[in-house]
Amino acid sequence: MSKPSAAAATERAPVRQRSLVPLVLVLVVCLAPVLAAVLFYVNPAWVPGGGGSYGTLLDPQRPVPPPQELALTDLQGQAFDLQSERGQWLLLTVDGAECAEACARKLFMMRQNHASTGKNVVRIDRVWLITDDAPVPEAVQTAYQGTKMLRADPSQVRAFFGTDHPEKHIWIIDPLNNLMLRFPEDPDPIRMRSDLGRLLFASQVG
Secondary structure, eight states: OOOOOHHHHHHHSOOOOOOSHHHHHHHHHHHHHHHHHHHHHHOGGGSTTOSSOSSEEEEEEEEOOOTTTSOEEETTSOEEOGGGGTTSEEEEEEEOTTOOHHHHHHHHHHHHHHHTTGGGGGGEEEEEEEOSOSOOOHHHHHHTTTEEEEEEOHHHHHHHHTSSOGGGSEEEEOTTSEEEEEOOSSOOHHHHHHHHHHHHHHOSOO
């Protein structure tokens, strides 16, 4: 009896399937950082030193006062009631109309953090309380369109914020009309964004 040819033996040999293990390992390695970032974002207490907020939570919180205690007007001179913003998160800053470098930096941070919230942008408004009657530069109005620019009495502003220098900070008012958080002077934009993200994620209102 003749021996089977090499070609015939090759045809009868079972086809070895290529292992999927290397592909799975590559996918795991690529996705691990993303999954870890999501987990740490949702559970900040898992991060060393990440259990608390970056900004200072105010205790007690300060309710937004009525118009007779915080009289505001827009740049066209129309009265504005800050209590009408109930239901929205507010990023708020205080400064003179000239808006020097520190003022512009705060407005820029507010705008960028607002934009970074993606679909949550509709839940947030930006407010700038202007504590004098000087004209707001056209360039500033153009650069920060969408910010509610409201003139305010400086003594009423200081009484509301409970400090002689509210302009040093960016503040947050919650959807229940409470001044509830103050960011440090010249804040870290990434940590500021993290606080804002946590508030939006955890909030059932606004």
